Amino acid sequence: MTDSNIQLDKHGRLKHFLTIEGLDRGLLLDILNYAESFSGVGERAVKKVPLLRGKTIANLFFEPSTRTRTTFELAAKRLSADVLSLNIAHSATKKGESLLDTLQTLEAMHCDMFVVRHANSGAAHFIASHVAPDISVINGGDGRHAHPTQAMLDMFTIRRHKGDFASLRIAIVGDILHSRVARSEIHALSILGVNEIRVIGPRTLIPKDIQTLGVHVYHDLETGLHNADVIIMLRLQHERMCSALLPGESEYFNLYGLTEKRLSIAKPDAIVMHPGPINRGVEIDSQVADGKRSVILQQVSHGIAVRMAVMAMTMGNLSNLDPGAVDAHSH
């Protein structure tokens, strides 16, 4: 599962997008730069480019997620692709068909790309290692493992606000243990060379060996926020709240909820991020979520641009893209 070579073709170009781990800085910057060129499409009168016209993209959601599915669907439509949305849990598997049979059937229908969301870590890698050579796989979130498009839209948002990564202190707050978002973000931030990555949360929700990834661990929120440039709040899953890992919601908010007062401990121009949907009054106070340092809704917009970039890159269809649009934002 840590073998990321499967993601690249023999020329080193992105073929699948499964995990941030193992990708190099140049490739991550390419994603950010192409996303810049797509970020204007959503604001045009005609929000469409013909890059993937006549391609068929299958959304394979083994785990429901309206928000992620919708952004992938919109990204695909704005690239002019045809989209099939399959809720796998409710269809073929009911008939007892195996996952590989389902995949091979979709391949035989000449699908060009699978966007995969699955509750099991490694599902997207498994699928990518079994599909036909002309198909690209994009990981839309697999178990606790990775959520690479979420990480890249976060990187995009950080670069928009902070420019260079080298000097930044980033704090990631919450349930690190169960978060595929946190894992992917830590890899992306490391590769892009930020100054410092901090993870903040209760002992029960921080993996024991996380320091091997080069992060600093804080169990006290206020200490951890000191001098931070970027604060990334994680969503607390409802199922965790009811478990033995955590006290109640209000106790969690008392210890790890982001309030205006705590935000003031970070740098004066610190930005606040959250992958959504937010739990108001659990991990974040409404005043902060709706405040002027929150960039949460911008993350959503950037998510479509980043997904368009990754889809177009993995399909190798960027030769038609106006290079001026990209160059204007290249670093």
Added chain:
Amino acid sequence: MTDSNIQLDKHGRLKHFLTIEGLDRGLLLDILNYAESFSGVGERAVKKVPLLRGKTIANLFFEPSTRTRTTFELAAKRLSADVLSLNIAHSATKKGESLLDTLQTLEAMHCDMFVVRHANSGAAHFIASHVAPDISVINGGDGRHAHPTQAMLDMFTIRRHKGDFASLRIAIVGDILHSRVARSEIHALSILGVNEIRVIGPRTLIPKDIQTLGVHVYHDLETGLHNADVIIMLRLQHERMCSALLPGESEYFNLYGLTEKRLSIAKPDAIVMHPGPINRGVEIDSQVADGKRSVILQQVSHGIAVRMAVMAMTMGNLSNLDPGAVDAHSH
């Protein structure tokens, strides 16, 4: 909720379409005239115009309705827009996300229009008063309050058959109390200046203060149908039939069901309308529903034309429309 100014932009043009109440006659006629120009699209070999190409329209159905959702979806596709159909009840709200957070998320995805169907009166107004300034909201039915596109497709159907509104006697029959359709129709008919509006139904299903809207109340169907030009039958909701408000289905049919014999009391060229789906043998006899004076299926066709008109008008995209097509039908 009676403040309809929110529907108009500062130039008096339609920005949202939430309720008939408070709109002026000229604007209602504009809707009918634009709908005329769109009504031919459904009969063409290529049923598409490029007016809303590259726009994203989100169908937000908090209450299920295959028929209404389908006509809005077809109207959007025939205007070449991209359509997102979100069954909100089964998605974000399950994760505990608030309505406003869902809306802001869809705005951040650069949706251009929300079509809203909701069980609560006032939901569409609430949403329209909270969306970003560049988004249009269309009410696809909210609680008992309003169903303005249904009312306008009924007006369109009446004008097609009867021409001028001024001389007409219209009878609306059934459960007036719970009907958003009836409310919207009464407002539209008043604004368009019909001669007389009658509401017919049992005491338990007629609002006490309805005369303030300028309508005449009848509890006897046959008296009320006398000399009527147009008969609008309302759908009897199954949940009412089982309640204390009503006797059984067959008793209701005996008192208020439209039969050929009762239809003969109205004018010889009277037309029969129904918003559908019809309950055969409950509010209407099959002979009447399928008879030559029934225009029920024409209402469905007109529904798409009217929804195309309202969508194009609220998006301000009618400058590309061939004005000849519109002028030919202008009054």
Added chain:
Amino acid sequence: MTDSNIQLDKHGRLKHFLTIEGLDRGLLLDILNYAESFSGVGERAVKKVPLLRGKTIANLFFEPSTRTRTTFELAAKRLSADVLSLNIAHSATKKGESLLDTLQTLEAMHCDMFVVRHANSGAAHFIASHVAPDISVINGGDGRHAHPTQAMLDMFTIRRHKGDFASLRIAIVGDILHSRVARSEIHALSILGVNEIRVIGPRTLIPKDIQTLGVHVYHDLETGLHNADVIIMLRLQHERMCSALLPGESEYFNLYGLTEKRLSIAKPDAIVMHPGPINRGVEIDSQVADGKRSVILQQVSHGIAVRMAVMAMTMGNLSNLDPGAVDAHSH
């Protein structure tokens, strides 16, 4: 239900596609030839032809089937049509609306084609005999009666591998009694003039009067496979396995499961087909299903080409089709 004239217009052209029964050889060859011309579309960079642009195709699935629905949806999209997918079981019928009212409503929305899947034999014929004259109906499987597009994709697959039909021995293995696929295949193979059709299965799963269709019945698999050119395995429905008609799964596999050893009884170049989804280890061994004589996945690809052909033919929109593409494969 055996009156197939309803399928043809007065010029003898395909208007609906409901059953293979009663069609002539020339028409089946036309379908295969047009499908050849479409089979390249799925392999192009831009998998789209504009033949049905601006048409509205409604998928009416009264019985769920992700695979069949998906191939019809892809076929329609690759012909550039707009597709409505309606899960009828969960919508209008809940409101008590009759089937005919639902159909008339969809007609009033100017749908051009209904693709119908229904648990009742004869449902597609019933619908075709009641729709407006400008609407085409395609049977996507009705009860035990017919599944004509599946039969034609199987014929397409056989012709691709075997060329001429006249000399072929075809064995159909499994639950013949409940299989609409088997019925449609037997008709198609007869009309196309194969040398011999064999049906193989337990006594409980072979209709008593099947010999009247000109087939030979075998209850012993190995005897029946002798010298076969084509082996069509049927899917064993799970609900049958638990019934009195059959012993358990492993007993069935022992008697009728296709293994490499049994396959060797057929001709050395025999091909193995299955409509999918397959039950590995029930009616077919994985080694055979994934082996080099299996053409099961090719059947899926061909299914889209055949459905595109039938959709374009019934809509009468083939005058725009490059005849060279068709002629190249005409027989």
